[in-house]
Amino acid sequence: MSSASTPDFAFPVAARYAGMASSPLKDIFSLAARPDVVSFAGGIPDPSLFALGDIAECYDWVLRERGTRALQYGVSEGEAELREQAARRLSRELPTDASQIRVTSGSQEGLFVAAEALIEPGDVVLVESPTYLAAVQAFAVHGARMVGVETDDGGVLPDALDAAIRAHHPRLVYLIPTFQNPTGRSMSAQRRAQVADVLRRHDVPLIEDDPYGELSFDGERFAPIASEPGMSSRTLLMKSMSKLMSPGVRIGWIRAEGPILDTLAVAKAAISMQSSVVDQLTVARYLETKDLDAHVATVIEVYRERRDAMAQALTGRLPEGAHLTRPQGGMFLWAALGEGWDAQDLLADAVSAGVAYLPGWSFFAEDADRSTMRLSFVTHSPEVIADGVGRLGEVIARRG
Amino acid sequence: MSSASTPDFAFPVAARYAGMASSPLKDIFSLAARPDVVSFAGGIPDPSLFALGDIAECYDWVLRERGTRALQYGVSEGEAELREQAARRLSRELPTDASQIRVTSGSQEGLFVAAEALIEPGDVVLVESPTYLAAVQAFAVHGARMVGVETDDGGVLPDALDAAIRAHHPRLVYLIPTFQNPTGRSMSAQRRAQVADVLRRHDVPLIEDDPYGELSFDGERFAPIASEPGMSSRTLLMKSMSKLMSPGVRIGWIRAEGPILDTLAVAKAAISMQSSVVDQLTVARYLETKDLDAHVATVIEVYRERRDAMAQALTGRLPEGAHLTRPQGGMFLWAALGEGWDAQDLLADAVSAGVAYLPGWSFFAEDADRSTMRLSFVTHSPEVIADGVGRLGEVIARRG
Known part of the structure; x- marks a missing residue:
């Protein structure tokens, strides 16, 4: 996003932001924004549900x-x-x-x-x-x-x-x-x-x-x-x-x-x-x-169905020994693929196959479990979710 | 503005905000907000001029x-x-x-x-x-x-x-x-x-x-x-x-x-x-x-008239040796009353007389000239400005 011209002066950057010019997540979100990719990466509400x-x-x-x-x-x-x-x-x-x-x-x-x-x-x-x-x-x-x-x-x-x-x-x-x-x-x-x-x-x-x-x-x-x-x-x-x-x-x-x-x-x-x-x-x-509770109730209906769709689509598609959370609400599922898997490594193949998620390592302050991934279930319809998870399952199966 | 109840727990406050729980300016603005006070303290645009x-x-x-x-x-x-x-x-x-x-x-x-x-x-x-x-x-x-x-x-x-x-x-x-x-x-x-x-x-x-x-x-x-x-x-x-x-x-x-x-x-x-x-x-x-330039042109007309009104009203009302800026634009006049004056000390009398300004000391990083005051000319009509400056002049005259 920076200017094309090379400036003749380099601003001093405070240590707190040194080396943070580009965040790895930003690159992932750019990838995930490709129109041919079903992205579960962002925590993005479905805009069709806005009141x-x-x-x-x-x-x-x-x-x-x-x-x-x-x-x-x-x-x-x-x-x-x-x-x-x-x-x-x-x-x-x-x-x-x-x-x-x-x-x-x-x-x-x-x-x-x-x-x-x-x-x-x-x-x-x-x-x-x-x-x-x-x-x-x-x-x-x-x-x-x-x-x-x-x-x-x-x-x-x-x-x-x-x-x-x-x-x-x-x-x-x-x-x-x-x-x-x-x-x-x-x-x-x-x-x-x-x-x-x-x-x-x-x-x-x-x-x-x-x-x-x-x-x-x-x-x-x-x-x-x-x-x-x-x-x-x-x-x-x-x-x-x-x-x-x-x-x-x-x-x-x-x-x-x-x-x-x-x-x-x-x-x-x-x-x-x-x-x-x-x-x-x-x-x-x-x-x-306005009645925010009533609005939230309609949003919940949709999100619940999508959580169910994603949980169901994931059944049998994760490696043996993988662990999947069962959230009663919110926006995210969390999968740990288990020993030997690296969700960051897997991402390039997933994006090539047309599906994206957020590798879990970035959510750990230390000792990251690199086999983890965050999957947002709120943005897409159950059909798109099933399709995206299907693609993810194929990528996992090929690597397994 | 804090809760009436006395909590049983004191949060640790970072050194960068230690002793900054209440700003002296905030107290001045509270004073200046009294309905019987003509306030030149804030840099507040006249809301009647909003497009x-x-x-x-x-x-x-x-x-x-x-x-x-x-x-x-x-x-x-x-x-x-x-x-x-x-x-x-x-x-x-x-x-x-x-x-x-x-x-x-x-x-x-x-x-x-x-x-x-x-x-x-x-x-x-x-x-x-x-x-x-x-x-x-x-x-x-x-x-x-x-x-x-x-x-x-x-x-x-x-x-x-x-x-x-x-x-x-x-x-x-x-x-x-x-x-x-x-x-x-x-x-x-x-x-x-x-x-x-x-x-x-x-x-x-x-x-x-x-x-x-x-x-x-x-x-x-x-x-x-x-x-x-x-x-x-x-x-x-x-x-x-x-x-x-x-x-x-x-x-x-x-x-x-x-x-x-x-x-x-x-x-x-x-x-x-x-x-x-x-x-x-x-x-x-x-x-x-929209035409922001045209809007700004109408605002300028009004502000110019108010600057003139304030500059004119201040003529002869400041102590001998006082210095007043002559801004060609913006929102503020700046007066230095000169040797022996303290604009912060004067403020209580001014507010009692129904007029407020911002004491200048707070705008200095060091070696504050405490005889200074900032007067915003944009908020009030020429008539109210003349009235407020008149009150300020009386306070100064009484102290002089």
Whole structure:
């Protein structure tokens, strides 16, 4: 994407971005964007499911009824209406006041704001192994060292977390307890209580990232770890409208308690002053006047069917000894092909055969299982999924 | 703004934000927001001048004609249409290709992205004395030490810049050459050439911040320093739609050349993934189909009249020996009351008398002239300006 001309001057690049001029994932996404490739690589909502009419109506209302305010400077904390709506929605899981909400331009900015506010160079951040790549980046550019904590199909292992805290004295722990990216796994209520107990005991703060929790396929809702006794004051709970309403609108929020709220607002101001007031007021209007739950219910129907289609298509197509997660919600399946397989090596053949996925190595802070792959089931119809998985199965069979 | 409850847990705050829980400016803005106070404190465009109808039409078009794309994930570099329009507009001053544009969520994010990409802890950043406060903050949280360079009414002094570069070996120089915030001053073509010569000679990169350049009251347009020979590859040129179209929409861009463009995109992705696609496509549509120059021309008419009203009202109302800038554009007048005056001390009396301004000390990296104040002339009508300045004059007279 850089200019064709070779400049006569080389800008000094900060060490935090040295060698990061091109990300390997970007190259994968470019490959996956080829029109002849069925891509399971991205976590891209199906645009045909967007509530476009409702959202357009809300933009129209905001510009007609709140126009001059929407176009004017706002406040770093976020617009009052949106914070009210966010608090109302969150209060179904955890009593929340609007004053405890900080609006961010999507969850990515939320993670970055939190990292700005909390992390010193050299700090250790404990993460699930594997965990969400872009969160790792937001922490890493602040000089944090990520240490992965062992997980099973029920999420992070409390004993492993306890041992890692003792060994590494982390600044914070970052978890995605529900329909995790990349694995699709969720932590049970019991596991959450155990994890909360460990965190409380060691007085270690938690960043709880929950962009997928409402995409539950079987009606089961998991209360956030922040709602465990004593945990609400120790947790920055991150929410996003990207997976529920629209990723293009870039609106999310952080729930927190106490003085850290002020630091979050100062950090947000330093980073971007405030989020788009037009977008904030539109999302507030949407949450106030439209039925997000009903919309999410229609999305879930479709995603459930696609998860089933992908799980079924994969049956018998993975190598013997492979492990596949069985997510009850969210957007991702996670496959470990097992000993001797390298999903990154396999990708060139897969793309040649017309199918793409995200190699799993990039989701590990350390000791990557290179046999893993993340497969998003939300973007394509069951037919396209079956076709793509079929192609993947052939590539695996040829290599097997 | 923090929660009323006292939490049982104190989050660790990173040193970069230690002691920054509440900014003194925030308190001033709260005071200034009192309905009985005529505030010249903020740099707030007059909302009655927004091209609300045109902007609403563009949002409507984007949601009708590009709806699913506007609501979907975009790319960190920015949407192609917006980069095209930005390049077309910039090319009037400096030949620019769309590939040389990186979209940001307003200039503040532009400054933060640039700081992320370039600054190492301990680096020196040379700035005008005085300079824009929020830029200083974006650099400071990256561990930079700001060193102010002497200025006169023609901007930064080339010899002083040369000496400061020799003395401090700065990572970069940050300048606002046109209608500067906070002083309203502009650098002449000759001064720009001299400054460019110094920067080229020492091979020091420049961040050129230009949010006000198009708000020229007498038709004179200043070419950016980036357009001086050899400077385009050494400069990150920052533009913003906040002062021309709307601050609430939060769209700006950086122009750069060469490999740093890739680093800027990676940093932007780490910070916020991408800017609101809805807002980006709307601004692109606005620039493509509406006449921003004609809109700016109507805004300039009003601002010029207000600058004149404020300059006239201040005549004879400042203490003997005071110095007042005579900006040819932009949003701010800058007054130095002179020896023995402290504008921060004076503020309480001013607010009691129903008028507010921004004390100038906060705009200095070091050796603040505490007798200075920034007065924005854009928010109020000439009548309200005359009234507010009259009140300020009485406060000064009482103290004099």
